[in-house]
Amino acid sequence: MSEVVWPPGMQVFERGWVSSNNIFFADVDADADADTGAGAKGATLVDTGYGAHAAQTQALVAHALTSSSLSSLTRIINTHTHSDHIGGNAALARAYPSVEIHVPVGEADVLRTWDDAALHLSVMGQECEPFSFHQTFDRDDLFRLGGTEWRVLASPGHDMESLMLYCEEYRLLISADALWEHGFGVIFPALELSNTVKTIGGTGSSAHASFHAQRATLDLIASLDIAQVIPGHGAPFTDVNSALARANARIDGFIADPSRNDRNALKVTLAFLLMLEGRLPLASLPERLAGLPMAQILNARLFAYEPGALANFLCQELIKARAAKIDGEYLVVA
Amino acid sequence: MSVSIGSTSAPVPSPCKGVCRMSADGQVCTGCFRAIDEIAAWSRADDAFKRAVWAKLPAREARYAEPV
Numbered sequence: 001m002s003e004v005v006w007p008p009g010m011q012v013f014e015r016g017w018v019s020s021n022n023i024f025f026a027d028v029d030a031d032a033d034a035d036t037g038a039g040a041k042g043a044t045l046v047d048t049g050y051g052a053h054a055a056q057t058q059a060l061v062a063h064a065l066t067s068s069s070l071s072s073l074t075r076i077i078n079t080h081t082h083s084d085h086i087g088g089n090a091a092l093a094r095a096y097p098s099v100e101i102h103v104p105v106g107e108a109d110v111l112r113t114w115d116d117a118a119l120h121l122s123v124m125g126q127e128c129e130p131f132s133f134h135q136t137f138d139r140d141d142l143f144r145l146g147g148t149e150w151r152v153l154a155s156p157g158h159d160m161e162s163l164m165l166y167c168e169e170y171r172l173l174i175s176a177d178a179l180w181e182h183g184f185g186v187i188f189p190a191l192e193l194s195n196t197v198k199t200i201g202g203t204g205s206s207a208h209a210s211f212h213a214q215r216a217t218l219d220l221i222a223s224l225d226i227a228q229v230i231p232g233h234g235a236p237f238t239d240v241n242s243a244l245a246r247a248n249a250r251i252d253g254f255i256a257d258p259s260r261n262d263r264n265a266l267k268v269t270l271a272f273l274l275m276l277e278g279r280l281p282l283a284s285l286p287e288r289l290a291g292l293p294m295a296q297i298l299n300a301r302l303f304a305y306e307p308g309a310l311a312n313f314l315c316q317e318l319i320k321a322r323a324a325k326i327d328g329e330y331l332v333v334a
Numbered sequence: 335m336s337v338s339i340g341s342t343s344a345p346v347p348s349p350c351k352g353v354c355r356m357s358a359d360g361q362v363c364t365g366c367f368r369a370i371d372e373i374a375a376w377s378r379a380d381d382a383f384k385r386a387v388w389a390k391l392p393a394r395e396a397r398y399a400e401p402v
């Protein structure tokens with residue numbers, strides 16, 4: 001892994017599973033004065049983590065700026081608009097008022113109207129401070145980051161409008177939640193959580209279409225020459241073929257039985273809550289789950305468990321997945 | 335796998351627990367007890383660095399951990 005070369009000025013802040021990773025670039029050649037060649041160096045951050053973690057995100061950015069002899073963050077690029085990828089935008093825009101926020105073109109309307117349902121906020125019990133964006137970007141656009149060129153690739157599936165960044169020169173892919181080392185993000189469009197879920201080109205059921213879109217995204221990744229993937233969550237990884245094989249098996253399983261995606265999403269609702277709070281009193285779980293519409297919708301569809309039975313079931317599932325353990329009267333992160 | 339949480343190919347795992355809030359004095363994260371420069375460097379650090387950081391964590395936890 002140490003043989004992988006990154007562009008000068010690139011840093012990856014590996015953040016865990018509540019916040020997305022953040023990729024920092026010191027854009028040493030951006031906006032340099034054409035006459036004097038001096039000044040106006042820029043810095044870009046790709047994805048900004050979850051809102052509750054914004055102070056640490058800001059501290060990481062400040063540290064990176066100092067180490068690069070830069071004074072300000074000048075650009076934010078969001079791969080998609082889930083709260084674990086855009087949550088630091090508002091705080092960073094306050095700290096660096098000149099920052100320009102770039103969002104995928106397909107997410108612009110959802111952001112302009114701050115569509116809570118389409119952003120999956122209340123439904124997952126998530127919070128996100130609203131922000132104003134400045135630019136949209138789309139597939140095939142080019143960004144210059146860390147002195148090299150990154151091409152924007154579409155990656156529908158986890159989110160139909162999500163975009164990835166590919167650097168041919170260094171053979172790096174910023175995959176967001178389209179590909180992790182072990183899997184990929186919940187296929188949200190297939191959950192059909194609300195009427196505002198975007199329809200996909202009239203190709204029939206949105207579950208079917210979004211699963212096939214995810215598979216096409218994996219095929220696109222397989223067609224690229226990649227030394228290392230910088231995923232939205234987890235450590236950067238080099239064994240791309242193995243990750244793709246796992247992801248393909250997973251999406252094939254969803255296509256064969258779409259309820260698998262629902263079951264995974266139901267577990268994720270509790271896993272997210274647990275990671276955000278660190279520990280949850282076991283006795284509080286039925287009530288906490290009752291406050292998460294996504295858990296209620298999916299439970300009604302899959303099991304129709306009573307509140308206590310749902311809490312027990314999800315505890316067992318997270319323990320089985322080694323994501324949680326029991327500590328006295330608490331469920332805690334494993 | 336059913337829920338993809340915390341997997342990594344690195345031989346030395348990340349200490350991140352998803353808490354990601356700094357201590358009142360700004361010195362360490364109150365979840366993993368790493369300093370900002372250690373979090374920033376982690377994704378590119380070698381195993382020796384990571385083990386050295388891990389070794390420092392218990393003492394910091396004892397100093398910073400708040401009673402629950």
